[in-house]
Amino acid sequence: MTEYAVRIIQLSYTYPDGTRALEKIDLDVPCGERIAIVGPSGAGKSTLLLHLNGVLQGTGSIKILNQKLEQSGLREVRRQVGLLFQDPNDQLFCPTVYEDVAFGPLNLTVPADEIQRRVDKALSDAGLNKSIRSRSSHHLSLGERRRVSLAAVLAMEPAILGMDEPTSNLDPRNRHHLIEVISGLKATLIIATHDLELVLDVCPRTVLMDQGKIWADGETRKMLADSRLMDAHGLEVPLSLKLGFKSK
Amino acid sequence: MRHNFIDRYAALDSPLHILEPRTKLLAFTALIVGVLSIPATNGFLFFIYAFAIAIMMGFSQVPLNYIVGRALLLLPFILLASLAAPWKGYLGFGVLFVRAILCLILLILLTNTTRFAELLRGMRKLGCPQILAMNLSFLYRYLFVLTEEAMRMKQARDCRRTASAPFKEELKLLSSMLGTLLIRSFERAERMHSAMLSRGYSGDFPVISPRKFSWHDLAFLSVVTLFIVSTFCFTNR
Numbered sequence: 263m264t265e266y267a268v269r270i271i272q273l274s275y276t277y278p279d280g281t282r283a284l285e286k287i288d289l290d291v292p293c294g295e296r297i298a299i300v301g302p303s304g305a306g307k308s309t310l311l312l313h314l315n316g317v318l319q320g321t322g323s324i325k326i327l328n329q330k331l332e333q334s335g336l337r338e339v340r341r342q343v344g345l346l347f348q349d350p351n352d353q354l355f356c357p358t359v360y361e362d363v364a365f366g367p368l369n370l371t372v373p374a375d376e377i378q379r380r381v382d383k384a385l386s387d388a389g390l391n392k393s394i395r396s397r398s399s400h401h402l403s404l405g406e407r408r409r410v411s412l413a414a415v416l417a418m419e420p421a422i423l424g425m426d427e428p429t430s431n432l433d434p435r436n437r438h439h440l441i442e443v444i445s446g447l448k449a450t451l452i453i454a455t456h457d458l459e460l461v462l463d464v465c466p467r468t469v470l471m472d473q474g475k476i477w478a479d480g481e482t483r484k485m486l487a488d489s490r491l492m493d494a495h496g497l498e499v500p501l502s503l504k505l506g507f508k509s510k
Numbered sequence: 511m512r513h514n515f516i517d518r519y520a521a522l523d524s525p526l527h528i529l530e531p532r533t534k535l536l537a538f539t540a541l542i543v544g545v546l547s548i549p550a551t552n553g554f555l556f557f558i559y560a561f562a563i564a565i566m567m568g569f570s571q572v573p574l575n576y577i578v579g580r581a582l583l584l585l586p587f588i589l590l591a592s593l594a595a596p597w598k599g600y601l602g603f604g605v606l607f608v609r610a611i612l613c614l615i616l617l618i619l620l621t622n623t624t625r626f627a628e629l630l631r632g633m634r635k636l637g638c639p640q641i642l643a644m645n646l647s648f649l650y651r652y653l654f655v656l657t658e659e660a661m662r663m664k665q666a667r668d669c670r671r672t673a674s675a676p677f678k679e680e681l682k683l684l685s686s687m688l689g690t691l692l693i694r695s696f697e698r699a700e701r702m703h704s705a706m707l708s709r710g711y712s713g714d715f716p717v718i719s720p721r722k723f724s725w726h727d728l729a730f731l732s733v734v735t736l737f738i739v740s741t742f743c744f745t746n747r
Contacts, residue, residue, distance in 0.1 A: 317704045337710065345708045351655050352701040357627035357647055364718055369710030377718070396521070400654040418709060 265293040267422050267450040268314065268326060275309060275320030283309040284320055285474040293327075293421075296451040298461040298482065301471035302496035307454035308348070310471070311424040314452070315343040327421060341370055344420030344449070348427045350407035354399040359410050362399065366418040384417035385410075389443045405436030412443065423449040429457045458486055458500040470495060519622040524571040525726070526623040531632025533727040537734040538620045544738045545612045549745055550605045556612075562737060563615055572622045580618050581611060588614070626650050628721065644715050652698075659694060663687055 268291040275284040283306045291297055299307045312318040314326070316336045324331040326339050347353045356362040363381045372380065385392060388409045399407060408428065415423065428444065429437045437460075444451070445464055453465060461468055461482055468485050470478040472495045478485055485491065489499050501507075520527070526534070541563075548555045567577060588610040592603050621629070627647070634643045667683065674680060 312704060315708055317707050337712070340708060340710050343708075345705075347701065347705050347708075349701070351652075352698060353705045355648060355651055355702050355706065357625070357630070357650055361627060361718065365706075365711075365716070366709035368716035368718065369712065369714075374718075399651065414709065 266325065266328065267291050267293045267295070268452070269324070270313075271323045273310075273313060273320050273322035273324060275313065275318060277309075283474050284313075287322070287474075287476055289469065289476065289479070291422075291450060291452060294448075294450055295467060296465045297453070298465035298468045299452065299454040299471055300456070300458065300461060300468055300486075300497060303456075305471040305495075306474040307471055308426050309474075311345060311426055311452065311454055314422065314424050315340045315345060317345075341418060342420055343422045343424065344415035344418055346412055346415050346423065346425040346428060348430060350399070350404070350411045353411040353414060354407060357398060358395070359397050359399060359402075360395040362410065363395075363414045363417045366414060370418065380417045380419070381413075384413040387416050387443070387447070388413035389439055403436075405432055405439070408432065408436070408440060409443070412440075416447075420449055422452070423447065424452045424454070426454050427456065428453065429455065429460050456497075458497070459502060462486065462500060462502065470497075472496070517621050517624070517626045519570075519572045519576065520625040522571050522623070524569060524623065526566065526570045526619070528721075528726060529623075529730055530721045530723050530727045531624050531628040532635055533723070533731055534620055534624055535629070535632045535636060537731060538616050540734060540738055542613050542616055544741065545609055545616070548609070548741075550601065552745060555741060555745060556605075556608055558741060559612060560608075563612060563619075566619060567615070570619055570623050572619065576622075577615060577618050581614050584614060631718075640715055647715075652695075655698075656691070656695065660687075660691060663690070 268289065270287055270289040273284055273287040274282075276282050287310065299310065301307055309318060313320060313324060316331055316333075316339055319333075326342055329335060329338070331339055354362045356365060360381060363384055364377050367377045367380050381395070382392065385394065390406070390409050390413060394402070394406065394410070399410065402410065412428075425444070429440055432440060437457075441460055441463055444453075444460075451464070453461070455461060465482055467480065468478075468482040469476055470485065470491070477495060478491060483503070486500055487503050492499050541559075545559055548559065567574065588607060591610065592606040624632070630643045630647050633646075634640065664687075667687070675683070
């Protein structure tokens with residue numbers, strides 16, 4: 263029997279202002295899988311991610327690691343599901359990097375010596391040097407901030423990791439570095455992105471969302487090469503696939 | 511973009527820097543109270559205090575020109591405040607001015623020998639309400655984000671206009687820019703809250719403190735106490 267990290271059944275969500283953001287979403291993600299959620303801006307990708315740990319709560323049902331997501335179990339769910347936000351300035355709210363990375367574990371009441379170890383490990387897993395610990399987030403470059411955000415999420419040792427546009431606005435070097443870091447992660451990954459080359463590199467399976475609905479769900483290479491499908495939803499076939507650069 | 515940080519030299523490693531934040535908060539508050547309670551006619555005590563503060567400045571390794579520069583920046587406000595006490599004549603003006611300058615230098619020393627994060631931790635440990643410390647922490651963190659946003663907005667405005675508009679129009683533009691900033695901050699606060707919830711925030715902001723209370727702190731506190739007590743005895747003789 264397959265173990266599912268995430269099982270979403272008939273999830274719908276309407277924002278308080280009346281915008282219909284998600285409509286009857288069904289999605290299963292087996293443990294250890296890496297899936298991409300692609301789609302035009304405003305498709306509902308970020309909204310879907312925010313449902314994974316109950317920050318937003320729509321109608322329908324969500325199971326995380328076979329546990330139904332409910333108000334009473336939010337604490338446990340937030341330990342298991344880490345979310346990487348698009349703007350690191352939203353995610354890094356402490357005066358120093360160390361405090362930001364330690365914030366999650368401290369909330370989980372992890373013992374002090376364990377926190378030290380977790381912070382160090384998270385920083386190194388995110389490809390950062392230890393010397394960054396005492397610096398302030400507003401002194402860092404965007405690439406560094408993005409990686410510190412990732413470290414802050416990794417420090418909670420989540421089984422499932424949702425990322426919102428992890429590579430946006432990064433220069434090529436930082437982007438490559440981040441993709442390497444992401445490829446090395448062991449958690450179940452759900453990546454919402456426009457960066458289709460990243461999807462080709464990291465995710466074997468892709469889900470296509472548009473206007474709050476899922477339009478396609480399947481093997482990445484097949485889907486991204488389907489020019490009619492891509493055009494219909496405001497995307498385009500990645501250049502490397504068009505030119506046949508990427509072979510398995 | 512470059513900013514002028516209030517705790518620019520806080521990362522140094524001087525005898526003042528290595529003290530526990532609580533020690534410094536207590537000692538500096540006591541010294542400020544001391545400065546404020548010097549009798550106006552006692553010029554000698556002012557001199558003694560100035561001397562003590564100069565010694566601390568020397569120990570702190572914070573560059574003198576930085577301290578002077580910072581103090582100069584706030585000089586207009588001090589002058590204005592001092593001028594507001596005309597009923598006491600020249601003496602009243604002078605005393606108020608010297609007091610303000612001494613307190614200001616103490617504050618500059620405090621913020622430049624203690625990282626802001628540690629200062630907040632010290633405040634928390636001394637019983638400052640969490641909500642206040644948390645808000646100050648966010649203020650420190652997001653001041654720069656907000657400044658940058660405002661600067662970008664100003665640049666965008668300047669790029670799209672050729673001459674300055676009539677005063678009324680300018681005012682209108684300014685108010686709409688401020689409104690936009692407010693709404694953006696509000697939205698950011700919502701996203702931040704989501705980020706905090708996602709990392710297990712449940713209403714309690716945890717504190718971690720790398721510095722421990724040591725014999726340095728004890729020594730410093732004793733010296734400051736002794737100093738203040740002896741100056742008090744001196745005035746009340």
